[in-house]
Amino acid sequence: MTKQMTVTQEATEILDRLGVAKAAWTGGTLASFSPVTGEQIATLPVASVADVGAAVERAQAAFKEWRLVPAPRRGELIRLLGEELRAAKADLGRLVSIEAGKIISEGLGEVQEMIDICDFAVGLSRQLYGLTIATERPGHRMMETWHPLGVVGVISAFNFPVAVWSWNTALAIVCGNPVIWKPSEKTPLTALASQAIFERAMKRFGDVPAGLSQVLIGAGDVGNALVENPKVALVSATGSTRMGRIVGPKVAARFGRTILELGGNNAGIVTPSADLDMALRAIAFGAMGTAGQRCTTMRRLFVHASVYDQLVPRLKKAYESVSIGNPLTSNALVGPLVDKLAFDAMQTALEASKSMGGTVTGGARASVEGDAAYYVRPAIVELPRHDGPALEETFAPILYVVKYTDFDEVLELHNAVGAGLSSSIFTTDLREMETFLSARGSDCGIANVNIGTSGAEIGGAFGGEKETGGGRESGSDAWRAYMRRQTNTVNYSNALPLAQGVVFDI
Numbered sequence: 282m283t284k285q286m287t288v289t290q291e292a293t294e295i296l297d298r299l300g301v302a303k304a305a306w307t308g309g310t311l312a313s314f315s316p317v318t319g320e321q322i323a324t325l326p327v328a329s330v331a332d333v334g335a336a337v338e339r340a341q342a343a344f345k346e347w348r349l350v351p352a353p354r355r356g357e358l359i360r361l362l363g364e365e366l367r368a369a370k371a372d373l374g375r376l377v378s379i380e381a382g383k384i385i386s387e388g389l390g391e392v393q394e395m396i397d398i399c400d401f402a403v404g405l406s407r408q409l410y411g412l413t414i415a416t417e418r419p420g421h422r423m424m425e426t427w428h429p430l431g432v433v434g435v436i437s438a439f440n441f442p443v444a445v446w447s448w449n450t451a452l453a454i455v456c457g458n459p460v461i462w463k464p465s466e467k468t469p470l471t472a473l474a475s476q477a478i479f480e481r482a483m484k485r486f487g488d489v490p491a492g493l494s495q496v497l498i499g500a501g502d503v504g505n506a507l508v509e510n511p512k513v514a515l516v517s518a519t520g521s522t523r524m525g526r527i528v529g530p531k532v533a534a535r536f537g538r539t540i541l542e543l544g545g546n547n548a549g550i551v552t553p554s555a556d557l558d559m560a561l562r563a564i565a566f567g568a569m570g571t572a573g574q575r576c577t578t579m580r581r582l583f584v585h586a587s588v589y590d591q592l593v594p595r596l597k598k599a600y601e602s603v604s605i606g607n608p609l610t611s612n613a614l615v616g617p618l619v620d621k622l623a624f625d626a627m628q629t630a631l632e633a634s635k636s637m638g639g640t641v642t643g644g645a646r647a648s649v650e651g652d653a654a655y656y657v658r659p660a661i662v663e664l665p666r667h668d669g670p671a672l673e674e675t676f677a678p679i680l681y682v683v684k685y686t687d688f689d690e691v692l693e694l695h696n697a698v699g700a701g702l703s704s705s706i707f708t709t710d711l712r713e714m715e716t717f718l719s720a721r722g723s724d725c726g727i728a729n730v731n732i733g734t735s736g737a738e739i740g741g742a743f744g745g746e747k748e749t750g751g752g753r754e755s756g757s758d759a760w761r762a763y764m765r766r767q768t769n770t771v772n773y774s775n776a777l778p779l780a781q782g783v784v785f786d787i
């Protein structure tokens with residue numbers, strides 16, 4: 282049996298164990314590949330536009346029932362989902378590695394993130410608080426009530442094939458909404474597996490309306506049918522800024538709601554006072570982890586001239602020696618790129634870097650699993666100035682390094698890109714740290730100190746500004762996007778005073 286057979290065989294066994302029906306991933310037209318070996322592992326039937334419409338109708342019917350279930354009871358369903366995910370963690374984590382190419386600890390980490398958001402959402406199901414508001418009228422009470430919103434459509438990217446669904450689903454369900462998920466066409470199997478796991482939780486829960494959680498397999502056209510359906514109250518779309526530019530205006534045109542989680546071009550700043558050992562490790566994980574395929578991957582690094590020669594040569598050494606390999610059969614830290622397109626985009630960006638005078642270390646294809654898989658040595662590019670390919674997100678492990686001397690100037694450069702997702706500063710200087718976190722500092726949704734740009738916890742709101750789309754998911758008060766706010770004024774007096782002293786006596 283060849284190694285290539287092994288990946289398919291393993292995926293088959295996992296899908297069987299997790300209870301995914303064979304008909305859902307065989308005999309269809311959508312081919313799914315493992316980036317680990319490049320081999321085709323499944324052919325999935327895809328949803329038609331009519332299927333999308335039918336799914337939305339089922340979800341709408343489910344909404345009418347589910348919104349009446351008390352929120353803490355809805356939380357019980359998510360508690361059970363958390364239990365099922367704990368039981369399935371090893372299998373689902375490995376399937377993430379098979380389908381998205383992540384190293385094993387990151388595949389497992391992604392499932393842990395699903396478990397964490399379930400715990401968070403269970404607590405939240407008893408805390409969907411509204412305010413009581415002081416009213417200017419005697420004998421009146423004013424308050425706000427949060428109600429379930431409606432059908433939530435989730436469109437997700439390949440690089441977090443399951444966590445993004447769980448962030449949205451755990452919150453949407455406790456908030457009283459059904460979910461329809463259109464996963465990336467590059468990672469459909471982990472979606473089917475997640476749905477099978479959720480179905481087990483729903484069975485244990487008992488009285489769940491049919492259509493509360495559905496998965497539609499397909500590409501952008503299937504996502505588009507969700508986007509254009511006026512009965513989908515909220516479209517939570519994670520992916521490239523290119524996709525968001527299409528999706529955002531379409532949903533806005535029908536006055537629907539969006540959570541847009543789009544591309545990032547995240548930077549770190551290393552100041553003269555930084556702990557360089559710590560910075561080195563954080564940058565290495567932030568820039569090379571997940572083979573540079575996280576939305577929060579560190580893509581730009583500004584290093585102060587006084588520490589440049591201490592840090593950058595060490596960083597280059599780390600790039601030259603980092604282990605690259607099959608994530609299923611080795612302990613390598615860097616796995617494959619998702620496909621040839623990603624490899625080609627990386628090479629194009631490296632060529633552009635060279636043509637503007639950049640010095641490239643790394644970036645060559647690594648021979649790991651034959652011609653169909655795309656492993657690459659991460660690249661460091663020392664740029665003479667912050668320009669060219671550094672201004673755009675290339676979804677591959679390229680770190681652009683630029684020397685700086687002036688702190689105010691580097692803040693300007695830091696913010697001078699379209700995306701605004703994550704950022705970090707390495708410093709032990711209180712003034713620099715606080716300035717970076719202040720109104721004139723980082724313009725990103727996430728700003729870190731002495732840690733890298735990636736690896737967020739679920740407790741905080743996750744998302745970014747500008748071309749990253751402005752959406753927030755996961756922790757803090759992100760739940761509010763999944764509910765509608767109603768302001769209530771109750772008059773318990775015998776009079777009818779009008780606000781602002783208006784008189785209207787009849």
Ligand code: NAD
Pocket residue numbers: 436437438439440441463464465466499500501502503504505508519520521522523524527528541542543544545575576577674676702744745749
């Ligand atoms: P992508 O934009 O190619 O695809 C994302 C999803 O959008 C897929 O499910 C795809 O089928 C769907 N889609 C594409 N066109 C569509 C359309 N017109 N209408 C509706 N749906 C459509 O992204 P990708 O290559 O899978 O993922 C990588 C990108 O995602 C990177 O830019 C990365 O930064 C971003 N990302 C962002 C976050 C975040 O939270 N900000 C998280 C993960 C990934």
